[in-house]
Amino acid sequence: xxxxxxxxxGLGYHYPDGTVALxxxxxxxxxxxxxxxxGPNGAGKTTLILHMNGIxxxxxxxxxxxxxxxxxxNLVDIRRRVGxxxxxxxxxxxxxxxxxxxxxxxxxxxxxxxxxxDRVNQALAAxxxxxxxxxxxxxxxxxxxxxxxxxxxxxxxxxxxxLDEPTSNLDPASRKxxxxxxxxxxxxxxxxxxxxxxxxxxxxxxxxxxxGRIVADGTTRDVLGDPELLAEHRLGLPAGLRIxxxxxx
Amino acid sequence: MSGxxxxxxxxxxxxxxxxxxxxxxxxxxxxLVFVIALTPRTAIWAFAVYGVIVAGLIxxxxxxxxxxxxxxxxxxxxxxxxxxxxxxxxxxRVEVFGIPLSEQGLWDMWNVFAKAGLGFLVAxxxxxxxxxxxxxxxxxxxxMPRIVTSIIGFAVRYIDIVGADFARMxxxxxxxxxxxxxxxxxRVYARTVGSVFVRxxxxxxxxxxxxxxxxxxxxxxxxxxxxxxxxxxxxxxxxVGSAALVMVAxxxxx
Numbered sequence: 001x002x003x004x005x006x007x008x009x010g011l012g013y014h015y016p017d018g019t020v021a022l023x024x025x026x027x028x029x030x031x032x033x034x035x036x037x038x039g040p041n042g043a044g045k046t047t048l049i050l051h052m053n054g055i056x057x058x059x060x061x062x063x064x065x066x067x068x069x070x071x072x073x074n075l076v077d078i079r080r081r082v083g084x085x086x087x088x089x090x091x092x093x094x095x096x097x098x099x100x101x102x103x104x105x106x107x108x109x110x111x112x113x114x115x116x117x118d119r120v121n122q123a124l125a126a127x128x129x130x131x132x133x134x135x136x137x138x139x140x141x142x143x144x145x146x147x148x149x150x151x152x153x154x155x156x157x158x159x160x161x162x163l164d165e166p167t168s169n170l171d172p173a174s175r176k177x178x179x180x181x182x183x184x185x186x187x188x189x190x191x192x193x194x195x196x197x198x199x200x201x202x203x204x205x206x207x208x209x210x211x212g213r214i215v216a217d218g219t220t221r222d223v224l225g226d227p228e229l230l231a232e233h234r235l236g237l238p239a240g241l242r243i244x245x246x247x248x249x
Numbered sequence: 250m251s252g253x254x255x256x257x258x259x260x261x262x263x264x265x266x267x268x269x270x271x272x273x274x275x276x277x278x279x280x281l282v283f284v285i286a287l288t289p290r291t292a293i294w295a296f297a298v299y300g301v302i303v304a305g306l307i308x309x310x311x312x313x314x315x316x317x318x319x320x321x322x323x324x325x326x327x328x329x330x331x332x333x334x335x336x337x338x339x340x341x342r343v344e345v346f347g348i349p350l351s352e353q354g355l356w357d358m359w360n361v362f363a364k365a366g367l368g369f370l371v372a373x374x375x376x377x378x379x380x381x382x383x384x385x386x387x388x389x390x391x392x393m394p395r396i397v398t399s400i401i402g403f404a405v406r407y408i409d410i411v412g413a414d415f416a417r418m419x420x421x422x423x424x425x426x427x428x429x430x431x432x433x434x435x436r437v438y439a440r441t442v443g444s445v446f447v448r449x450x451x452x453x454x455x456x457x458x459x460x461x462x463x464x465x466x467x468x469x470x471x472x473x474x475x476x477x478x479x480x481x482x483x484x485x486x487x488x489v490g491s492a493a494l495v496m497v498a499x500x501x502x503x
Contacts, residue, residue, distance in 0.1 A: 050458075053462055055458060055461060055462065076466075079461070079462055079464045080464060083462075084459075084462045086459050086462075088455065090410055090452075091452060091455040091456050091458075093406075094402075094403060094407075094456055094459075094460070095406075096381055096382035096385055096402050096405070096406065097382045100470075104463055104465075104470060105463035105464060107470030107471075108463060108464040108465060108470060136380075136381065136382060136406075137406070138406065138410075152463065153463070156463065156464075
């Protein structure tokens with residue numbers, strides 16, 4: 001098999017006060033996969049994704065991106081390859097206009113002039129927000145902000161797009177728009193979510209993490225089709241809904 | 250979208266002032282304010298000339314009197330203080346409507362009214378015709394250190410969000426029956442302000458993480474220089490230059 005985009009082996013991390021955040025985590029994600037990362041609050045989901053782009057460095061074990069180990073020396077390269085879209089788009093959109101914000105990453109990578117403009121325009125078009133380019137981010141709708149945040153990461157042409165709770169706080173129509181847009185992006189995706197139906201809709205594979213450990217890794221249908229497993233890890237489909245009731249997309 | 254996406258200080262428009270390059274407008278505005286401040290207060294005719302110039306700018310920018318009046322609220326504290334000068338001032342007294350007022354204080358009051366008022370109007374015209382992002386671009390073109398323009402940019406970007414945080418907390422307090430009428434209950438507001446401060450600090454950390462994730466290396470990327478036609482600089486020089494001539498003349502005659 002080809003080199004995985006994300007290759008995590010025996011990863012462990014504990015906070016300075018001794019709390020274990022991650023323990024012996026193994027996870028491989030291959031090119032073109034769409035993986036849902038599920039787990040209750042405080043399970044270690046965010047800590048895990050912050051290891052993927054070197055915000056946290058492994059205390060034990062290894063993290064490699066497309067074969068390159070994540071170390072202090074290659075952070076720029078790693079962060080170009082791993083694009084993280086954070087949960088609150090207001091944390092991510094800090095430049096005065098949408099265009100400048102989407103250009104922030106590529107400009108840091110050294111792009112200038114028409115190269116930079118082209119990259120920004122492509123990213124804006126990919127998430128269908130080209131018409132917002134010259135607006136300040138302050139007064140965009142929440143759904144628009146989230147799409148612009150995704151554009152800002154896509155403009156770096158990452159090998160894997162990591163999305164932290166992409167459907168949270170979206171109304172059903174915006175959620176649907178986002179599903180279509182993400183589905184159209186030809187990039188490996190890791191989606192952190194509590195929205196199990198969304199995982200079922202867009203991800204063929206699901207991983208459950210709880211108390212810092214990977215406790216399930218399989219097809220989304222298998223993982224979500226095990227009510228005991230879900231209940232044990234404080235997850236569950238909406239009341240009364242069984243996996244058999246949900247049509248496969 | 251009804252203009253809701255622009256800052257309250259900015260007015261949409263297509264006037265020549267709207268279209269002018271931001272760096273030219275910034276230099277011209279600072280030049281005018283500088284000239285006004287250097288004019289002796291006794292040269293009342295000079296302030297009348299400045300008034301005509303500023304009124305011309307307002308007309309060109311197509312700003313309504315109502316818009317300027319709403320913005321003028323920020324001036325009130327200064328004007329109220331200035332109104333006290335003739336009463337508390339010392340020296341020669343003159344009778345105005347039967348009230349003995351300090352002559353020195355009256356001149357001080359006029360000085361604040363004329364200079365603050367005209368300076369305010371120049372600032373309103375600049376802000377109303379230049380979007381915040383363009384102002385920052387203009388400051389960048391004038392070689393204002395990138396760190397300073399970044400700080401201004403972040404402040405503008407997040408002030409509404411911090412304000413909204415505070416507003417939500419006030420609603421939450423009111424929803425649980427808080428009225429906050431007596432001074433003793435003000436400490437609840439003090440705590441609210443404290444927690445808004447902590448939240449904002451935490452947000453700052455998250456923003457910084459998001460910046461690092463997009464390979465921030467300590468310098469903000471440049472917004473790119475905008476070419477300025479020479480005619481714009483010439484127009485700005487003519488405007489500030491004519492005001493400066495008035496100022497020089499007023500210093501000679503005063």
